[in-house]
Amino acid sequence: MTEEDIKLKYITPAIQKAGWDIMNDVFCEYSFTDGRIIVRGNLTTRGKSKRADYLLFHKKNYPIAIVEAKDNKQEAGAGMQQALDYAEILDVPFAFSSNGDRFIEHDRLTGKERELTLDEFPTREELWKRYVKEADITPEQEQIINEPYYFQLGDKTPRYYQRIAVNRTVEAIANGQNKILLVMATGTGKTYTAFQIIYRLWKAGVKKKVLFLADRNILVDQTIINDFKPFEKVMTKIENRKLDSSYEVYLALYHQLAGDNGSEPFRQFKPDFFDLIIVDEAHRGSARDDSRWRKVLEYFDTKGTTQIALTATPKETKETSNITYFGEPVYTYSLKQGIDDGFLAPYKVMRIGLDKDLQGYRPEKGKRDIHGELIEDREYNQKDFDKKIIIDARTETVAKRITQFLKKTDRFAKTIVFCIDIEHAERMRRALVNENSDLCKENSKYVMRITGDNKEGKAQLDNFIDRGSKYPTIVTTSKLLTTGVDVKTCKLIVLDSNINSMTEFKQIIGRGTRLDVEHGKEYFTIMDFRNVSRLFADPDFDGDPIVIIDVPEGGDMPGYDDGETGGETGGDTGNGGTGTGGEAGNGGDGGDPTRKYRLDDVDVKIIHERVQYYDVEGKLITESLVDYTKKNIQKQYASLDVFLRTWKEEERKEIILEALKEQGVLLDALREYDNLKDLDDFDLILHLAYDQPPLTKAERANNVKKRGYIYGYKDVAREVLEMLLDKYMNEGITEIEGTEVLELSEFHKFGSPMKIVKAFGNKKKYLDAVKKLKDEIYLA
Incomplete structure (x- = not known):
């Protein structure tokens, strides 16, 4: 008997016989997660959700027991490890495993296990009384x-x-x-x-x-x-x-x-x-x-x-x-x-290095800014820009790169740009307006500044949050949007502020983690211009919580740069960046603490850009994407022969590709490389994992035509195979598997899917023809 047979004929009746109300107290095939969203290039798939065979409730929203079933070829306790894993996640005190012959019970409150016959499964009242007694719960x-x-x-x-x-x-x-x-x-x-x-x-x-x-x-x-x-x-x-x-x-x-x-x-x-x-x-x-x-x-x-x-x-x-x-x-x-x-959106990280940020900037001796101020002769670095010295070209370069990204993806993707202070947020707003003048001409609210001192911007906050409102689309801010603001559709977070606070960093990332699948938000992108994403590597990023040390009135937070704690008054409450957070100060050089040098004659360019990927465990991939992919494929298929044999024997290639995705193989992400974008998954695997010379999809399709396989069919059948071959060439092998493809609009001219398969004789003959077509595609 299958596992489903065992559940239907033995386990469910045993639970019912113990007095459990199968309609109200018992949930079968209980899914309690949605499955991690896996991002591959610009595509997303869902991993498997966690699902318990049975979850038994003492009362609504109070589960008390979990039961995992196995088929009768296995021991009664074969499902216990999984049952305990799920019981720990779900905070359930009793775990059971069964193969249809008997139950094994694990009491998580005592740590003890016992064996039960099918007739001995405990009632709801029994389990609750045991829980109350073992947890020492009083009647009150x-x-x-x-x-x-x-x-x-x-x-x-x-x-x-x-x-x-x-x-x-x-x-x-x-x-x-x-x-x-x-x-x-x-x-x-x-x-x-x-x-x-x-x-x-x-x-x-x-x-x-x-x-x-x-x-x-x-x-x-x-x-x-x-x-x-x-x-x-x-x-x-x-x-x-x-x-x-x-x-x-x-x-x-x-x-x-x-x-x-x-x-x-x-x-x-x-x-x-x-x-x-x-x-x-x-x-x-x-x-x-x-x-x-x-x-x-x-x-x-x-x-x-x-x-x-x-x-x-x-x-x-x-x-x-x-x-x-x-x-x-x-x-x-x-x-x-x-x-x-799968309840929160995963993220891609783009780290972008600007030449002046990475190499530093030192003004020539005697150089003055646009206001005629003599600039202090020293080397300025990433922490100084927009805080002590402003380079207009830097702001413009950041705005250009943001705009370039949005034009390539979605110009109406909700975007938050985190800046050093209010002045920087205003300059960034202006630079973004100039880069997006076509859309700003249509609606001036396309780009807005939302900061504590700006009534017009704050008045539009509800519209920015509203999933049904297109405007504002891009907002610049300093601290105001770091916490609490629920922007479900936010798809791009830009970091152009020096953030050292782990709390502030987590809160900023939190602006993007909300999922909104209905509106196309399944992941978000972090565009980092200040190397803030280094904090992802900090073991404290997702570590155990620790209450901070109280700071005396007027004192500084230990381990912080001034003005970077993310406090309520830190930078979004003052005028011109002179709030109590101190972000605007020139600090440390003995000059006017509110003065900033400003330059409009210094060039800035991007010299380094890297997309960072995360594996199925959510850990940053530190090796090259090619090496990482090769290692994961070879872990699944030790040799080329093993892979080729598996590929040939598996009728639905999609099963192999999905299994690789679950192992963390990032094939779609690799297509961002120009020399790999025309390869299908099969050739990508051969080339990357086993150093085989690849063929493009177009080359494989042409080889099939040259060998004349499809010309063995006539009329509608031949035309359908030609269209399937073209579809493979344009979209890949998984798009032509099964009969669902025949429901697409381009096949409507041949009639219904039933009429199409009749052109081959019947459904079996159609599937055989497609299988032979796939074999022809992958002939050496």
Whole structure:
């Protein structure tokens, strides 16, 4: 019997016999990831999703057991390793494996295994009682844990990691923990997770007064109209420092609520007024004077108050410290996990080197800038450009390269250009307008600057975020768009700012990681002009979170350049780049701290450009793409003979090519090389892995015609084979396999697919003819 037979005839009946409701308690073939998006050149494919044979629920959104099935040729425990792997990912306490003869049970709470007959499979109540006993859950705690999620017909349901985050948080609170840290990558639904946590605790009557703190108005407003909408009758936004105690759910900007010393609005409430406080993007509150949120938390830190921190990037400094306020995270869902699961968009990185950046620039003695200022005689490097010295040609070169990329891909792809400061963002906007004057003539909002000092730009932020709005398309910014702004359709992120903060880097990358397949967003590109992407190699990029060391008032963050912490006031709040972040300063030379030299007579050109690729594990490929591909092909097929034999025996070549893709072979990416773009996958493999002289698709098609195979057929059959051969020459072998190709418009002139296969005699004879055609194509 097959595995499916075993499940249908033995395992499912055994689970039903134990009293499980197969319609409500049991999910079969339960897919809990979407499968990683694999980018090959400009094409994307999906890897396999993770799928459990059975997931058994104690109640909705509370899975308690997983069952993996194997066919009867294998031992009953053959599926246990996979069951345990999935159980760990899904946070499920009991794992079972079966071959239809019996069950093997693994209790993850005790670490013990036992063998059961088919009649001994435990009931739902049995498993729950064991879980409650082994986890030492009191009746009062059980009542809180059992409070259901919010759900209305048509609503989204939580993904597996959101469910784990909610359940672990609720359980921690039920166990008396009053400070909780949740780490979830940007774009994974922290606010929706927070809503479900609040709702369950609020409905259970455990938490009646809730405060949700954020650091940007747009984050609060998005939360009110989206995820928190079910609270609309009991919810208010604290504004103008007026606090109304009649509501139950409050949203506020933490720096407004904190106020200034001697004028602190939060003191209008008694310390025990709120029994649940959630801080969104908590990492930002630790930088410089933004630590004002700490005053709020400490004021409301009473016995009955629970405080939860949500963050994507709690680590802000290379100076390691213990987690001092919220404690160890109860759950972490990282950027890497999100990309591996297929819930976040993967990225391509283009590192572009400009000559002045890589070689430095030293003005000739006595050189003056466009304002007649004598330029200090020293060598200026990448960190100085646009901060201490402005070279107009550099800005123009960056704008040209951005425009060139968009013209080659999609000119209406939403793009964010991160600049040094407000002045730089304005110069970049102007340069991009000049490079895209044709589209700016049609609509002046095609390129806009969105910075803290610019009302017109900020007024267009909603349109930039709106998936249905074409304009603005390209925006330049400094700090304003580093966090929280949900731009699902953002396809290009340009880094032209000196970023050393790992937190800021993660937040910027987070602007692109949201998927929007419906609108054609399956991956995004990072165009790096300042070597910021070196931070990908830092082991802390996706490492364990660490709360940063508090900095004294007015002090600098350890390990940072000035103005690069990504704080609320860092660069997007002042005029002309003189905000408190200090980005505009000339600094260190004893001159006017706001002065910048500006030159319009220095040439700048691109001297180095490299596209970086990542393997199926999400790790950067450090060797050449050719060497990497050769190694991965030979890992699958040790010799040329093995590959040729496999290729000939496999009727559907697509199966071989898909298997190679899953192993990380980047054939489509290699077609970006001019000398390889006309080869099909077969010749690419022969040439790269086994050093065989390649034939182009056109050469192979012409060889088939010369040998006369297709001329053995007449009329419609011959014409169809000729069209299939042309289709192979233009698009590749996988496009002509199967009968689906006959449904394409170019074949309509011959009639329906059924009529076409009849021209060959029948469907089998048509498939035989195509198989022989493929054999002819690949004759030596």
